[in-house]
Amino acid sequence: MTFYRRNLPHLQRDGKRHFVTFVTRDRWLLPEWARDIVLESIRRDDPLRYELDAAVVMPDHAHLILTPAIDELRRRVVPLFEIMRAIKGAPARNVNQKLERHGAIWQEESFDHVLRSAENTTAKLLYVLENPVRQGLVRIWQEYPWTWYRPFPNPYQPPLT
Numbered sequence: 001m002t003f004y005r006r007n008l009p010h011l012q013r014d015g016k017r018h019f020v021t022f023v024t025r026d027r028w029l030l031p032e033w034a035r036d037i038v039l040e041s042i043r044r045d046d047p048l049r050y051e052l053d054a055a056v057v058m059p060d061h062a063h064l065i066l067t068p069a070i071d072e073l074r075r076r077v078v079p080l081f082e083i084m085r086a087i088k089g090a091p092a093r094n095v096n097q098k099l100e101r102h103g104a105i106w107q108e109e110s111f112d113h114v115l116r117s118a119e120n121t122t123a124k125l126l127y128v129l130e131n132p133v134r135q136g137l138v139r140i141w142q143e144y145p146w147t148w149y150r151p152f153p154n155p156y157q158p159p160l161t
Helices: 032-044 080-099 118-134
Strands: 002-005 009-012 018-023 050-057 061-068 111-114 147-149
Touching: 018 080, 032 050, 032 061, 032 080, 032 147, 050 118, 061 080, 061 118, 118 147
Parallel strands: none
Antiparallel strands: 002 009, 018 061, 018 111, 050 061, 050 147
16 A cells, blocks of 8 residues: 655555546646547556556546556556556647647646445446536437446446446
């Protein structure tokens, strides 16, 4: 288990799923093409740095459910702050280049929470997937193009349709 603190407390538990939220700076609204870039960045390091269970990129924030991977070369679990730096860094550069601007796209810190049970994980998965519906962006979550999830391999888990 790893704990560190900046402005928010951060707890990372090895082998556990984590729910992560990160927000644009000043709640700036990402254009649709920028959401494509962000989702691609989120998917890029799955399964190298983490196993991604779900992601949604909203106009001004994103939610993820992931499990940090083991870095065999360094013989350690990949730290969440490294995962988030990679996820947020590449899209920020690409978006700034395309807009011919400089400066932060994201708030400095992310909110993260360790998921402690299968029930909690299922509830958070539904929370992530249903976020565009709650925001009034789509009628059903499957219509939202910046949503991705990996079906759980549990045969007792009903499909999310």
